[in-house]
Amino acid sequence: xxxxxxxxxxxxxxxxxxxxxxxxxxxxxxxxxxxxxxxxxxxxxxxxxxxxxxxxxxxxxxxxxxxxxxxxxxxxxxxxxxxxxxxxxxxxxxxxxxxxxxxxxxxxxxxxxx
Amino acid sequence: xxxxxxxxxxxxxxxxxxxxxxxxxxxxxxxxxxxxxxxxxxxxxxxxxxxxxxxxxxxxxxxxxxxxxxxxxxxxxxxxxxxxxxxxxxxxxxxxxxxxxxxxxxxxxxxxxxxxxxx
Numbered sequence: 042x043x044x045x046x047x048x049x050x051x052x053x054x055x056x057x058x059x060x061x062x063x064x065x066x067x068x069x070x071x072x073x074x075x076x077x078x079x080x081x082x083x084x085x086x087x088x089x090x091x092x093x094x095x096x097x098x099x100x101x102x103x104x105x106x107x108x109x110x111x112x113x114x115x116x117x118x119x120x121x122x123x124x125x126x127x128x129x130x131x132x133x134x135x136x137x138x139x140x141x142x143x144x145x146x147x148x149x150x151x152x153x154x155x
Numbered sequence: 156x157x158x159x160x161x162x163x164x165x166x167x168x169x170x171x172x173x174x175x176x177x178x179x180x181x182x183x184x185x186x187x188x189x190x191x192x193x194x195x196x197x198x199x200x201x202x203x204x205x206x207x208x209x210x211x212x213x214x215x216x217x218x219x220x221x222x223x224x225x226x227x228x229x230x231x232x233x234x235x236x237x238x239x240x241x242x243x244x245x246x247x248x249x250x251x252x253x254x255x256x257x258x259x260x261x262x263x264x265x266x267x268x269x270x271x272x273x274x
Binding site for chain 2: 085088149
């Protein structure tokens, strides 16, 4: 059973640019959630996708958007980057049918906006 | 709205001692889930233990146990016989639904406790 993988590991972008982060869910998991973790803070929920549809969203503006593909891999897109977007971005997958409360997190992508 | 409070920013503990990490929560929901995650320096969040609000017995997973006191709204993590590899950030989190890992509202996390195990 493969775990959750994320790419890239690190990324440096300039304010105003756009970025795409990728997540490959654990095999068989149909739900993926994205979190933003600023330095010294706990993760904050961005949104969740279930079977390719956005299922819920936290308090993040529309410039944060996502996609989930038929193979349950996922993307997080952030437009018009701001300095405060610098953070560790984590994705987590789960199987809604068996143990839905157990989320498997990836190692994260560390985004730095300059 | 849900809120998690972790009042210990950092803890130093001797190897092989038991550790208790504090977590209090606030919610108006009757059904909710409580979680503990470990985050080593590599960054990934590792699921440790889960407690549903209607579970009458405290959850246990190996060396981890969750001391659930519903009336006090506390969900402390107890690690027995600590090891050097336990050094990491520990996060308490909750979901608004006992049967999901956050569902459409996601998990609400605390700010974490940095645990350092000393030899």
